[in-house]
Amino acid sequence: MEKKTRKQAMKELSLMLIYLTRFQDHNEFCKYLENSWKGYDFDTLEELEQEELLYQPKKSKCVYLSEEGKEKARQLLAEYNLADKDILEKFEFRNIEHSEIRQAVAIEQICFPPNEACSEKSMIERTEAAQELFLVAVDKETGKIAGFLNGIATDEYRFRDEFFTDAGLHNPEGKNVMLLGLDVLPEYRRQGLGRELVYQYLRREREKSRREVVLTCLKSKVKMYKKFGFMDRGIANSTWGGEEWHEMSCTLGW
Template sequence: MSEKINIIQADINDAAQLHEIEVMSFPPQKAASLEAFEYRLRKFPQWFFKAEKSGKIVGLINGSSSNKLYITDDLYGSDGGYDENGENLLIYGLAVHPDFRHTRVAHLLMDNMINAARSSCKKHISLTCKEALIGFYESLGFTKRGVSRSTIGNMINYDMEMFLDEK
């Protein structure tokens, strides 16, 4: 029987390992810097999760609470539009180690983040993605909004969004 994947909150001591997975998953001009990860882990760690298997970090997801609806390029370099009382969750990145892709790690990370957003009474979640990933996010309940204003990495990205039911 295979080992279980655990999704838990990341902490500052994980920054270097998390960053390694980030740079394996995104082109250099799109990957978040180690400094950005350290900032997020210090300022809003409640929105930074890791996937572990047998004690090894195999994936990550991070974002921030915000009053902004969508990600724009300026949010990657500053405080991420962080507002503790914001009604929205902006997801900055989802990355899985190449050896663990297509093993549902990304699904588990996304499910965890969506549940955390619901538990925190967020009303809306948004993220950007490349065209090839639209179907993945739609399978999780996201809707394509259109071409994103974010052009980090000189790439065409798409805004994806999910409105959370009030329960």
Template sequence: MNIRTASMQDIEEISAIENECFPPEQACTREQFKQRLTYYPEHFWLLEKDGEIISFVDGFCTDEETLTDEMYEKAELHNESGKIQMIFGVNTLPAYRKKGYASLLIRYIIEQSQKQGRKAIILTCKEEKIPFYEHLGFENQGLSSSVHGDVQWYQMIRRL
């Protein structure tokens, strides 16, 4: 197992994984990933097994306490000194799900965020994923204002 940050050389593999994990209306585009890797590569974590990327998580830092749809689209809103680590996507290849890999990666991000002096981690998820995030110490803050991909999302927070 290896956790590392992403680079532009990973973009094709990242895009392919995203398209396996999310339907087109919810998936991040290759161009959006390019922007994210330009603005915050140090907040784009990959989990590799035997040299293959099997899971990744990304998101930027901000002082805002609500994850908005605009944040998905505008990587330039990243503020390295922001006290909140946002998570825009948790992706694990289907063959590796329910084996603890996403939990391992999120725990790593919690640890890194604490070391960086962040106050919290915020993400949005679908209703069925709430228990998964709760077991990692996230609290459900209720329905999000996000309508990304025409889906109902819940905002979750992990205070650090």
């Protein structure tokens, strides 16, 4: 391999260290954000910022990697044969592929009772209309989906049940995202996969300048979504599956 310059080495090593040492911001309103301490060479940080791989908010002791910055750091880790966070080593996070729709339909049937589950028809239409809003976690060992989170974008602010059944309501430029399903297969539960899917989703949509992410959930899940940074808006205008739902939202930006 060709010898890299000192400058290049500083850039690559700093980017990898910033990536590896990032942690969740414990700020109550943006739990999903990750930041890293800023103690690196100033010129190197400046160059990484110019390449839009990270942001350095003024007067902050922290830096934030962009999605491109994280991707670049992951490529470098692979190149140098270095390990990532366990959950990222175990799962690949990416948009669903068309060949995986049947898997998603089967997972939905396992995760939800028949009155709540998304139908096969709606799942196919949703994937076709809003593939970029359908995040899956693929078990790298089996190549199969372990969990997913999907939704559609809209300028509407409140949730309505038609979002579940009419993928035609998806507006790619919509300011807000309506979440339609968070599913983790039973054998992968309680290992932080649900949280990772939600946090990655929120960070991706924040980078696309979306404002709000909205969902409905049963009372038993309100506490879980509050832990993820969502606010309970109270009883939703939804009669989905004949149940009573809470509407919850997470603000990403203004």
